[in-house]
Amino acid sequence: MIDADSGFVTVLSKRAEAAGWQLRTVAGAIPAEELVAMKLNALLLDPAVLGEDAWPYLEQVCGMLPELGVLVCTEPAAVAQRVRGLRLGADDWIAKPCHPEEAMARIEAVSRRRRRARPRADVGPLVTGELEIRPDRFQAYVGGASVDLTRREFELLQMLADASGQVQERGAVYQRVWGYSMAHGDRSVDVFVRKLRQKLEKHSPGWRYIHTHFGIGYRFDPEPLDGGDAPLAAPSSQTFHKPVTKA
Amino acid sequence: MIDADSGFVTVLSKRAEAAGWQLRTVAGAIPAEELVAMKLNALLLDPAVLGEDAWPYLEQVCGMLPELGVLVCTEPAAVAQRVRGLRLGADDWIAKPCHPEEAMARIEAVSRRRRRARPRADVGPLVTGELEIRPDRFQAYVGGASVDLTRREFELLQMLADASGQVQERGAVYQRVWGYSMAHGDRSVDVFVRKLRQKLEKHSPGWRYIHTHFGIGYRFDPEPLDGGDAPLAAPSSQTFHKPVTKA
DNA sequence: TCAGGCGTGAAGATCCTGTGAAAACCAGCC
């Protein structure tokens, strides 16, 4: 929440916390890079606190974080202003004074689709090929042995495996793993795919997990290499979530 | 657009059409099943025209079409009403009277978010002739075997198949697949049609998929070649979307 | 029959990906 109106801020904070939301309030601009690191659901912004810089800031934030829900909440403004804000990428424009309950409902509405679109079955380990991906440990295992992935490597693997069987475009991969839009010419995804492949092959030779789609991106789809073993009849191998069990 | 306020409807319709949008206006409820078939981006609804049934209708529509952007646009209502509507699944709540430009900007904002939420699970595979076109893999298959199309080839095929049965002019094809206008004398489309035909014939001989219309363009329309097999009675073969099923 | 549209094959330009390695960054520790 970027706002300087202390009355509104305190009221809304109180309600939001009561509802179990996590929020942070500041009275100035936050560099877009920091916003990325915060992994927010939504951003409530009063352009008044940024003055002149509000428009470019809004545009920059919406451009870099297309997944972030952005709501502008400010003193009543002309139609042209509101339209401009919305066209720049804002998801909603609320006029103050505004009932906190409505603000919350609108924040929810903006965040809703995103959450519904990806109902992360977070906790359950994912077993696929010889791999076992355990989100609870930020690590993957082959036959009980850790594959020793770094954080980014793991997140990349998890993201690809979540969309098992589907080709993921580079931009989309970057968007989800790194959190913001990929700059033109960035090769990070390729480099990490290589690292992943190396580690996976080292621990699980005899399987291919990540396939390249030229000009598009990558697809996670475990396939046994026919090195003597009879290949499976099914074209695409089994991938399933273990039931979540509590110790 | 479900609304009975003729003034608002005509003004907004005019603007929307000027902007190249397609829209349909009715003054009563449309069964949710029909809404599904209409493949809308967004729905603008004035609950006033539905009276008592507005709330359950809103809930039903939002429940059945989680991908549809829903905006409520009605006479000023109490905060409780607005909050209720938003919590029921509406994406935005606009108070009349409302500037048509703002309404359009808000519809855009909602559609934008909707497109972002689900970039790829958009369309199920398309089955036609012996072909299965799978957008999730950027690839086409015949009897489970990949036709091994490149990106452009696939996009061309998809574009033609989407307009199955209709003749597409070269310029239009180029515009949609390449993304910009075709320069005079450019033969790219022809070349790619040839490549496509080669690959399709190799994997699915006995069928013709792409037909040439001299001086105009191409038409996608799968036909079995009568090479001994009895030709189908129907002049145009079946083309349908598989239901989207998750393993 | 004729002019222009279309199919074809192939060469060259262009773009994309895999790869190795250096540089930048970071967190914990002395």
Add this chain to the structure above:
DNA sequence: GGCTGGTTTTCACAGGATCTTCACGCCTGA
């Protein structure tokens, strides 16, 4: 603060895959 080991980002290059362009000849429709 300065170091150290590990991680991430950036860079340049080489080999391929893909796309574009061109010239030639057959075909279409008038």
